[in-house]
Amino acid sequence: MDPSSLTALINWLIDGARSSDQPSQTMSEACGRLVALGVPLWRAGVFVRTLHPEIFGRSFVWRQGGEVEIGSVDYGFQDSPTYWDSPLAVVVRQGVAFRANPQSPEAERYPILMDLRADGVTDYLALPLIFLDGEVHASSWTTRSPGGFTEAQAEAIRAVIPALSRYTEIIGLRRIASMLLDTYVGNSAGARILGGQIRRGHTDTMHAAIWLSDLRGFTPLSDRLPAETVVDILNLYFDCQVEAIRGQGGEVLKFMGDGLLAVFPIAAQDGDPAEVCSRVLAAARAARSRVHALEYVSGDARERFRFGVALHVGEVLYGNIGGGNRLDFTCIGPAVNLAARLEKIAARLARTVVASETFAGACAEPWTDLGAFPIAGLATQQRVFGLREED
Structure with missing residues (x-):
């Protein structure tokens, strides 16, 4: 040797x-x-x-x-x-x-x-x-x-x-x-951080379809059930969405209590908004089916769940925000704010899936015009669309 x-x-x-x-x-x-x-x-x-x-x-x-x-x-x-x-x-x-x-x-x-x-x-x-x-x-x-x-x-x-x-x-x-x-923090955010994008103020503009969802009746649910049970339910509920989102090319950015923020990037050069929005809607339908089928047995009670998701397309600011050495890699901007407002409208209308006029215009689906609604912070009312299958 x-x-x-x-x-x-x-x-x-x-x-x-x-x-x-x-x-x-x-x-x-x-x-x-x-x-x-x-x-x-x-x-x-x-x-x-x-x-x-x-x-x-x-x-x-x-x-x-x-x-x-x-x-x-x-x-x-x-x-x-x-x-x-x-x-x-x-x-x-x-x-x-x-x-x-x-x-x-x-x-x-x-x-x-x-x-x-x-x-x-x-x-x-x-x-x-x-x-x-x-x-x-x-x-x-x-x-x-x-x-x-x-x-x-x-x-x-x-x-x-x-x-x-x-x-x-x-x-x-x-x-x-x-x-x-x-x-x-998600796949692309993790890659950016490892690539050196770690200082406060490091941001990029991204054109994306935005997903913002919420579990209906979460506050009373969390009041009447033990904390450990609520955590179990949230994990099962998020499982219904995360797999569907990632399976269609989306990235989950943040869990906010019972809320979930995700983006589906649209490439700047040759991105096809119609194709991306079609995938987003496929994920929304898959998540809707899974949440509808979700059942949680707690004692003698059998819990069933509903959720709502708002879909929008726009520019988001994607990067580091925070104070001192404690930062968060997230998305902000008017487009995210509008998605959050739309999700509240979905709850008022008892709809599962609602979309902005921009998203509905990019996605060739049988949409129902639900009307124009005032949006806090915006001078003009925004038209909101729902899936005809939910009429």
Whole structure:
């Protein structure tokens, strides 16, 4: 085994694996280099917990002659027998290495080793990836070579682990930052913030279709139900909308109590307002169906829900607003204010979906003219339109 080639591999990882654009490519190249050094790898995996509201952890699994497979598990995984009966649980809990021959009788207590035995694996080496804060993640390395890894081959794998841990930690932190921003401020806002748009006053003008919705009867509902129940209901209610909005290319910007603000950007150069507004209306209909079907059992009561959504098209100011070092990335402007006023009119008219004249004019649907209404702050009355199917 060439010590200089092993050192080159370690230095390459320390330097950020610059020849690889993605973690999966890094995994593939690192394993390929180990094989070239004489380490007879058959399969290798890196398993990292992450900070995500739905995903407990991610895996990167390399196989000789195949592509790196990227997988994820939800939060139920850490309580499952699959996890607790695996060597990786030992590595993560105790922060120690684990090595076993899947062909030996002692391996029979671990189901994963039985699977590897069927694949002809002769050696299994699991090593901790220890981050700077002491958090422990895991890696696994297997071979089908007769007799398993030699001590020199196993030592080569161990030598790579510190550099692999640093690389994994840095990439993981960057991904966590991106996911948290996506989770709390939205996809495009998160990208802008990571891109450096973090100072107060950093704003852009966006032409967009605007969605502003509200849950009917939320105040009395929150007065008569326990706070925990109200939170459950709000989460279920927002689920009815968020999936529909994102599925049609929209971005949820803000939850305001029971209110939701979302935008559907219209490209400045070649954007098609009619196409975008058609997608917005499809999302509104999908959300309407889901909220109508939503049912929540609380004691002897069976709660049903109604909501309203106002749709408008206009220019919004999109960026950082706040005080000192506490900022909010949001949309403001007359178009957002008009959408908020329209949503109140929807409640007065007992309508689910209402649209401004601008939105209705851009969306070829059978609209009903609901009349002209005075809008606070505007000199002229605004015409409001409803879907004919709701007449």
